[in-house]
Amino acid sequence: MSSAPQNSPVLETARRAREAAAVLAPLPRTARDGALLAMADALEARTAEIVEANAEDVAKARAAGTAESIIDRLTLNPERVAAIAADVRHVVGLPDPVGEVLRGSTLPNGLELRQIRVPLGVVGIIYEARPNVTVDAAALCLKSGNAVLLRGSSSAYASNTALVAVLRDAVVEAGLPADAVQLVPGESRDSVTELMTARGLVDVLIPRGGASLIRTVVEGSTVPVIETGTGNCHVYVDRAADLDMAVDILVNAKAQRPSVCNAAETVLVHRDIADEFLPRALKALADAGVTVHGDETWQEASPEVVPATDEDWATEYLSYDIAAAVVPDLDAAVAHIRRWTSGHTEAVVTRDTAAARRFVSLVDSTAVMVNASTRFTDGGQFGFGAEIGISTQKLHARGPMGLPELTSTKYVVTGDGHIRD
Amino acid sequence: MSSAPQNSPVLETARRAREAAAVLAPLPRTARDGALLAMADALEARTAEIVEANAEDVAKARAAGTAESIIDRLTLNPERVAAIAADVRHVVGLPDPVGEVLRGSTLPNGLELRQIRVPLGVVGIIYEARPNVTVDAAALCLKSGNAVLLRGSSSAYASNTALVAVLRDAVVEAGLPADAVQLVPGESRDSVTELMTARGLVDVLIPRGGASLIRTVVEGSTVPVIETGTGNCHVYVDRAADLDMAVDILVNAKAQRPSVCNAAETVLVHRDIADEFLPRALKALADAGVTVHGDETWQEASPEVVPATDEDWATEYLSYDIAAAVVPDLDAAVAHIRRWTSGHTEAVVTRDTAAARRFVSLVDSTAVMVNASTRFTDGGQFGFGAEIGISTQKLHARGPMGLPELTSTKYVVTGDGHIRD
Known part of the structure; x- marks a missing residue:
């Protein structure tokens, strides 16, 4: 069903990923874990060349007048490389999602039915800035038996090239195909467009980054997409709230780390x-x-309060700003949220069980917090051990995505000559 | 994120569905079951007007020279209407997917985490020919708390209009919003196109029908799609097969009902x-x-054997035809399948446990049968009690889709003033 162009460096990369995925899918956990450990060792052993390549990106960014906060996120040093390697070793210890039996039964005719988790196949990740995502995404995809296509930011191209070279060598050393991990060639937007049309070669695309990137991918892709990230999150302080608690939760939700998607934007x-x-x-x-x-x-x-307009209700500030309104009742709060939310996380602060129950049942978002900060919507906080992104869509995965969300399923039906009447 | 036109009868319908979905989502099972029972009663009570409307469609089809087999599928009579009503009552008895707790834990900080099933919201079904699908789809969507947009075949427009009028009256009588069940206005392809661009209003589109319809929807839709149905299914007879069993399975898989998607097309x-x-x-x-x-x-x-070409390997005959090849070994069979399959169902016939295991692990399809006919890939056969279609995609749902596949999930996190450090 692909209408993609037949040949291009990006599609060649995707075809090689598809071949690698076929090799990865039947491998047992030990083989995948072995490759992950080899990756961690190689990152440490080859820290010098990684840091050197990263220095190129940093110098370029500095010459281009990039803000220091972004340069900080881009920068790798030996301590940061060691931390990235430690994260890979952590992934090794997580439960294996592949082969998990989700349903199982013996049918009335004796057929044995099992629904098991299998890798998705080829996962494409489109992301910005930080080079640690390159290794994180590769590790999570390999752990879940998937081949990964990494399309990082052009501002981290030298770093990503060096990191992926190290990872591929390690994968080969562990006896797996190098093309399990590939950097998508090209620094222009064209390579994103080609990924988006590689239907039949790429099983899913996960865009991680700014709203415009995500919108472009979601609206233009013929490859299935998992939408991540935009968070216009709300805190509703109910009539029956403990006001001390409400102040603490509000300040934490807004100001503990305003730049992230689970920070509150409206009270x-x-x-x-x-x-x-x-x-x-x-x-x-x-x-x-x-x-x-x-x-x-x-x-x-x-x-001191600045007058709010409709634009404020719609805005994900990601800064030390918050929109604020007074509502006549809980249902009005819910109506406001339903109109303006991006569907990420909403919190209610209340001592009233009926109010909490009503808020939870009426709010249609990925996560609903009762007497807790919106900041808890996070794979690490949820105990998943890892996170590839936070899905704000309803199909396949909703909320923090860990390893199980990087799998599909397959029915295996075993009989003894069973035929249908 | 919608780039859809702002106004049209189809989008108005979708907007009303969205409102209805908000009312349906928090309803308890009893309310939804009550509406389903009212629907079944109303179908029986108003059989005469349904059959009368259907007669219009049948007369038109006959005048247009439609094949008798298709006219038979289109035709409703009192017995068939009674059977459709009985199917609705059967759905009432199925387990409620809404509110099911999929994961639950208490986090180290005391936060209580639950992941619960919630309705998807607005489900659009695009389908062909048979008017019983109109009622089936409405019943399954309502049972799972979703509002449904039904876009049936223009050849069944009078029947569908009558059926939906009956269903809506019943829904209202049960105290639920009429717009929980709506027929999409218009008989032209334009109404399909508008549904496909109603992102933000429609949560998922499920096309059921011919390959060209499915391809159009999959490639052109900005609304998330669940791809259903094409089945280029294979039977592999291994060296270690019981040959009597292999003959029985092959004939059953091909000829028991050749017109359906789980029939075999290649041996x-x-x-x-x-x-x-x-x-x-x-x-x-x-x-x-x-x-x-x-x-x-x-x-x-x-x-008697007709020479096969590549086109035969690719074809879903849906007729008394089968493509046939001899392969040097199991891996060659797997390679053939991976190249030509639509990813629906493949069967292996073998007495060799190692061969069965290898086939199961290497074949990347929705269902893999070991010593059983491909014809068993079916929601009814799998014991799901109902089926809205068979997904051949990897995201969200793969294989026969029952009620759980018509839901999304929501995280509910309960604390006592928890904030993040």
């Missing part, structure tokens, strides 16, 4: 407690350096 | 047993009225 407050709550919230948010973009009630509560 | 035979097996298979297939399109070895075995 909604029940009007019955607004008089008491708003001054306390305003003080705590101001102490944390947060600017409030509020509706009229919030504006009346403090001259 | 591959290990060369070591070809001399003994081919004459027996040829006789049994001839007795069943099957034409064999074979490679040279098959052609040498009988003058």
Whole structure:
């Protein structure tokens, strides 16, 4: 069913990945774990060449006037390479998703039915900036029996090239096909477009990055996509909230790390407690350096509050800013959320079990927090041991994706000459 | 993220479905079951008007010179309407997928984590010919808490209009929103195109029908799609096969009902047993009225065998025809299958446990049968109690889709003021 062009370096890469995937799929855990351990060892042994290649990217970024915070994320040093290798060893210890039996039964006619997890096949990851993602994604895909196509940022091209060379050598040394791990050739957007049309060669694309990248991939791809990441998250402070708890959760959700997708972007407050709550919230948010973009009630509560518009309700600030509104009741909070959310994470703070239950059942997002910070929506926090991204779509995977989300399933049906009547 | 046109009758329908879905999602099982029972009662009570509307479609089809087999599939009579109502009552008795807890744990910090099944929201079904699918799909979607958009064949438009009118009245009588069940307006292909671009309004599209319909939807849709149905299924007769069993399975897989997706289209035979097996298979297939399109070895075995070309390996005949080849070993059979399969169902016939194990692990299809007919890949046969289609894709659902496959999941995390360090 592919309408992709027949030949290009990207499609050649995808074809080789497909061949490698066929070799990987039937391998037992020990073979995959052996390759992961070889990867970790090789990263440490060849730290010098990795750091040297990375220095090129850093020099280029600096010459281009890139912000220091981004340069920091790009930079590798021996300690960071060692930490990346340690992460790979951690993946070795995670439970093997491949071969897990999800359903099993003996049918009335004696047929034995099993539904087992199998690798997806070829996984394409499109991501930005940080070179550690290159190794993380390769390790998680290999652990789950998949061949991976890595399409990193052009600003990390030298680093990624060096890292992937090291990983491929290690994979070969462990007796697996080198093409289990490949960097997608080319630094231009064209290579992304080609990946998007490689239907039949690539089983899934996972874009990780800014909203425009994700939108482009989701709308233009004929390859199945798992949408990740945008988080316009809400905290609703109910009439029955413990106000101390509400202030703590609000400040944590907004300001503990504002640049990530599970940080809160809007606070909604029940009007019955607004008089008491708003001054306390305003003080705590101001102490944390947060600017409030509020509706009229919030504006009346403090001259520091910036008037909010519809754009504020829609915005994922990823900064020390928060939109704020007062609502007449829980259902109005839910209606606001349903209208504006990106479907990532919403929190309710309440002591009222009925209110908590209603909020949970009416809010249609990936994760709903009751009396807890939105910041907990995270594969590590959820105890998955690893995360390839946070899906905000409803099909296949929703929420933090660990190893099981990198698999499909297969039915195996065993009989003894069974035929259908 | 929708780039869909802002207004059209189809999009209006989708918007109303979205509203209805929000009402359906939090409803308990009893409310949904009540509506299903009302639907079954109403179908029986209003049989006359359904049959009358159907007669219009049948008359039109007959006037257009439609084949009798298709007219038979289109035709409703009181017995068939009663059977459709009975199917709806059967769905009432199936386990409720909504609210099922898939994972649950208490995290080290005391947070209580649950992953629960929730409805997908708005499900669009695009299907052909048979009006019973209209009721089936509506019942399965309602049981799983989803609003459904039904886009049936224009040849069944009068029947579908009557059926949906009856279903909507019943839904309202049960206290649920009428727009839980809607027929997509318009009989032209434009209405399909509009559904395909209704991203953000429709959560998933399930095309059921011919290969060209499925390809159009898969390649052109910005709404997530579940690909169903094409089945180029294989039977591999291993060197270590019980030949009586192999003949029985082959004939059953090909000829028990050739028009369905889990019927076999190609038989591959290990060369070591070809001399003994081919004459027996040829006789049994001839007795069943099957034409064999074979490679040279098959052609040498009988003058009745038609020479096979690459097109035969690729074809889903859906008729009393089968492609046939002799292969040097199991791995060659697997290579043939990997090259030509649509990924639906493949069977191996063997007494050799190692061969069975290798075939199962190397074949990357939705279902793999060991010593059983391909015809068993079916939601009913698998004991799911209902089937909305058979997915041949790897994401979300693979194989027969029952009620759980019509759901997504949501994480519910409960704390007591938990914030992140």
